Every structure is written in C-alpha cells, then in structure tokens.
Amino acid sequence: xxxxxxxxxxxxxxxxxxxxxxxxxxxxxxxxxxxxxxxxxxxxxxxxxxxxxxxxxxxxxxxxxxxxxxxxxxxxxxxxxxxxxxxxxxxxxxxxxxxxxxxxxxxxxxxxxxxxxxxxxxxxxxxxxxxxxxxxxxxxxxxxxxxxxxxxxxxxxxxxxxxxxxxxxxxxxxxxxxxxxxxxxxxxxxxxxxxxxxxxxxxxxxxxxxxxxxxxxxxxxxxxxxxxxxxxxxxxxxxxxxxxxxxxxxxxxxxxxxxxxxxxxxxxxxxxxxxxxxxxxxxxxxxxxxxxxxxxxxxxxxxxxxxxxxxxxxxxxxxxxxxxxxxxxxxxxxxxxxxxxxxxxxxxxxxxxxxxxxxxxxxxxxxxxxxxxxxxxxxxxxxxxxxxxxxxxxxxxxxxxxxx
Numbered sequence: 002x003x004x005x006x007x008x009x010x011x012x013x014x015x016x017x018x019x020x021x022x023x024x025x026x027x028x029x030x031x032x033x034x035x036x037x038x039x040x041x042x043x044x045x046x047x048x049x050x051x052x053x054x055x056x057x058x059x060x061x062x063x064x065x066x067x068x069x070x071x072x073x074x075x076x077x078x079x080x081x082x083x084x085x086x087x088x089x090x091x092x093x094x095x096x097x098x099x100x101x102x103x104x105x106x107x108x109x110x111x112x113x114x115x116x117x118x119x120x121x122x123x124x125x126x127x128x129x130x131x132x133x134x135x136x137x138x139x140x141x142x143x144x145x146x147x148x149x150x151x152x153x154x155x156x157x158x159x160x161x162x163x164x165x166x167x168x169x170x171x172x173x174x175x176x177x178x179x180x181x182x183x184x185x186x187x188x189x190x191x192x193x194x195x196x197x198x199x200x201x202x203x204x205x206x207x208x209x210x211x212x213x214x215x216x217x218x219x220x221x222x223x224x225x226x227x228x229x230x231x232x233x234x235x236x237x238x239x240x241x242x243x244x245x246x247x248x249x250x251x252x253x254x255x256x257x258x259x260x261x262x263x264x265x266x267x268x269x270x271x272x273x274x275x276x277x278x279x280x281x282x283x284x285x286x287x288x289x290x291x292x293x294x295x296x297x298x299x300x301x302x303x304x305x306x307x308x309x310x311x312x313x314x315x316x317x318x319x320x321x322x323x324x325x326x327x328x329x330x331x332x333x334x335x336x337x338x339x340x341x342x343x344x345x346x347x348x349x350x351x352x353x354x355x356x357x358x359x360x361x362x363x364x365x366x367x368x369x370x371x372x373x374x375x376x377x378x379x380x381x382x383x384x385x386x387x388x389x390x391x392x393x394x395x396x397x398x399x400x401x402x403x404x405x
Contacts (some may be wrong), residue, residue: 019129020203077105078303078366081140081147081171082131084154085119086112088176092151092203093119095360097126097386102366107145111135137165147171149369151362156259157252160185163200167192172199174365177263178381178389181254186379186386193379200379201365206268207377208339208364210356218342218353224326229306230273234265234320234335238313239293248290256291257313259389260283264335265309265320267377269384271329275301279390279403280397287314292303297392302404 058213080096085108096103105123108131110116116133124130134140150166151161152175160180166173167189179202180186192198206212219227238257246252247260258266270277280299284292297309322336329344338357341350367373387404395402 009263027353032156055087056075060215061176064393070402076148077101078149078369079106079147080104080149080151081107081108081109081145082119082151082153083137083166084152084176085112085115086128086153089115089153090119091124092124092153092174092360093363095362096151097122097128098360100126100128102148103273103362105131106147107131107140107143108133109135109137109140115201129255130252137162141169149174149365152176155180155246155252156254160189163189164192165180167198167200170196170198172201172365172369174203174362177204177267178202178259179379179385180319180387183383183386183390186383190379190383199368199375201368201375202377202379202382203361203365204264204377204381205269205336205361207381208359208361210359211333211340211353212268212271213334213337213376214353214355215331215337215340216274219274219324220332221270221325223329223342224324224344225328227273227305227324229308229325230269230322231325232265232269232320232322232335233312234262235315236261236313236318238315239289242274250291253291255389255393256286256289257293258295258311258392259291261313261318262295262311263385265311265322266388267381268333268335268337269307269322270384270388271381272322272333273301274307275303276405277391278302279401280391280395282392282400284392284396292396295392303358313351372378 019117023304060353080103082093082105092106096105103129108116108119110119110133119131120130131141132143132145134143138331149172150162150169152162152166152173154162154176156178159175159178163173163179164176180189189200201208218224236257238261242248242260248256250256250318278300280297283298284295286295293313295309298307322333324331324337329342330350331340331342332350332381333340340353340355342353343350364373364376391404393400
C-alpha cells in the first residue's frame with residue numbers, strides 16, 4: 002500500500018518470525034506489508050492514520066509520525082468459506098445480503114452434499130458460483146484471491162483452520178468456540194498478535210447491538226453497581242444432534258454447554274466484564290457421551306455472583322440473562338435479540354430500542370472497515386476456554402474450583 006508521502010510500512014511478522022507476505026506468494030492481492038488501520042490517532046502533528054500492522058492487539062498503537070491519507074482501492078471483500086454445514090449456510094445468507102461489499106470466491110468442503118447446498122444458495126442469489134476444493138492445500142494451489150476466511154468446521158479443526166488462514170494474511174471470522182483447549186487458545190493469541198489479520202469469533206451476543214448497548218448502559222451506571230447475574234438457556238438439543246459430531250467429545254470438545262450453551266457463557270462474561278474467581282458445576286449426561294444439562298454457580302474476582310443453567314433436553318431454543326444492579330436490572334438473552342431495563346424510577350421493564358437483525362457478518366465487515374472495534378477478539382476465545390476448563394474440573398471433582 003503506497004502513501005502520498007512515499008513511506009511504505011514494514012510488514013508484520015507472523016508465525017516463526019517469518020514475514021506474513023511470504024506465506025502464499027502471489028495468491029492474496031491485498032498487501033501484507035502494510036495494512037490500513039482502523040481509526041485515526043491524535044498526535045503532536047494533528048491526526049495520523051493508524052497502520053494495522055503496527056497496532057498492538059491490546060489496542061496500543063505505535064505513532065509513526067505525520068502521514069497523509071493513504072490512497073487505495075475500495076474493493077469488494079472476497080471470502081473463502083471453510084466448512085459448508087448448516088451454520089456456514091446461515092452466515093452465507095448474511096454475505097449474500099451484502100452483494101456490493103462481499104462475495105464468496107471459494108468454498109473448502111470435502112462433503113459433496115454440503116458443498117452443493119452452499120453453492121446452490123450463491124447461484125440462486127444471482128451470484129457467480131465459487132470454486133470448490135476439498136482441502137485448504139488445494140485452495141492455496143488455485144489462482145483464486147481472497148481477503149477473508151469464514152471458518153465453520155467442527156470444533157477440533159478450528160485451531161488449524163484459523164492458524165492457516167492467519168498465516169496466509171487473511172482476516173478471519175471463526176465460528177464459536179474459537180478452539181477446544183486453553184493451550185490452543187493461547188497459541189492463537191500469540192499468532193494473532195504477530196499477524197496483520199483480524200481474528201474475530203462469531204459469538205452472536207458479542208456482535209449484537211443489544212449486548213453492546215447493554216454494556217454501555219452498565220458502564221454509564223444506569224443500574225448502579227452490578228451485584229449478581231442470573232442466566233439460563235434451553236433447547237431440544239439432544240434430539241437435533243443425535244447422530245452429529247457434536248456428540249463426539251474428541252471432535253466437539255463438550256456437549257450442550259460447549260455448543261449452544263456457550264452463547265450464554267460468553268454473553269454473561271461480556272456483561273460482567275470481569276474474570277471468574279471460582280465456580281461450582283454440576284452436570285449430567287443421561288447416557289450421552291457429552292454433558293446435556295449443567296448448573297453453574299460462582300463469583301468473579303470483583304465479587305459479582307453468577308448462576309447459569311443450561312438444559313439441552315428441553316424444548317425450543319430460548320434464553321434469558323438478568324443483570325442485577327444496586328439501582329436497577331437489565332434483561333437480555335444469550336444472542337442479544339432484545340434488551341429491557343428497569344430502575345428505581347420504574348416498577349416494570351421498559352424495552353430499549355435496538356437495530357435488530359444485524360448479521361454477525363455485517364459487524365465483521367464493519368470491523369474490517371474501521372467502523373467498529375473488534376467485538377469478539379481472541380481474548381474472548383481465551384476467556385471461554387479457561388471458563389470451560391474450570392467447569393470440567395469442578396464437574397469431574399464435585400468441588401469448588403478457583404482460577405489461578
């Protein structure tokens with residue numbers, strides 16, 4: 002990327018201290034040696050553009066001196082989808098709603114049925130059919146250029162898929178959970194810090210306007226100091242996935258709490274904005290190889306009490322989360338589909354107006370465009386992995402466990 006002042010920003014370093022531009026020469030057209038930043042930074046010279054390659058993932062920035070605005074071409078985001086199952090096709094609907102901003106150029110999927118269903122959706126929408134390969138290596142051998150990767154594979158493949166996409170210099174949106182283990186989560190955190198690409202996790206709650214607004218209201222003190230949070234989520238989960246890889250712990254990493262229930266866990270932690278100190282977990286399998294129902298009680302390091310209930314042998318797919326403050330309450334759900342609040346001045350809940358129906362894909366594009374801070378970065382993937390490690394330890398031991 003060239004700047005009118007003639008300065009070219011050095012490339013970011015990727016895994017094994019190799020330049021990110023060296024992973025896939027000639028395949029990805031966007032420059033790996035300089036990535037445009039997400040917002041302007043005031044400095045002694047006024048306002049300078051921030052360069053993403055020189056941007057710490059902790060949101061720290063390295064001032065580079067006074068640069069004039071970069072000149073670049075605003076092109077449609079070209080996306081490769083890795084894994085074309087049901088959740089991928091759900092995201093695909095969001096992509097097809099933004100034809101001027103994004104296109105699907107490739108599909109990596111070994112199973113014919115899933116691949117044909119996804120390609121059929123693209124063609125039916127009047128778009129050009131993406132190429133289809135059975136593996137990532139095959140995709141890299143093609144001459145198709147991409148800017149982003151949408152990863153929707155089984156959980157145990159997420160680490161390798163995200164790692165490969167970041168090494169190739171792509172921005173990545175990965176389905177929840179980011180990875181299965183805390184070790185893999187920390188490895189991706191280190192890689193993301195060296196990469197020039199964005200890594201965002203597709204937790205609907207974090208990406209939703211509802212949860213962002215709830216966090217704003219809490220931060221503004223509208224319900225006072227948070228004392229406690231109560232959350233529940235239920236679904237006819239076991240019936241829907243009776244023959245699925247989700248019931249194989251070596252692939253899924255866990256059961257209902259690790260799958261649909263993960264939305265409840267992530268959103269609750271988003272709202273309290275604090276690390277877990279201790280928890281006690283009881284769960285049961287009822288003959289299944291993974292947990293189906295779970296009850297959790299615990300506290301955060303700041304002293305906030307929380308309870309969570311996940312029931313995978315129930316009906317429908319519903320959730321509610323209530324945040325109790327010293328001066329009021331906020332209610333929402335795991336996905337941020339609604340938001341209501343009541344305070345000392347009101348005896349009943351009042352709905353907070355929201356822009357509903359915003360796809361996760363849309364907020365991902367807004368993040369790439371610099372309009373939003375990353376709503377679900379790698380740190381939240383690490384946080385969830387650590388939470389689940391504590392949950393397993395407590396459920397298996399039958400005792401209260403404490404975070405280190």
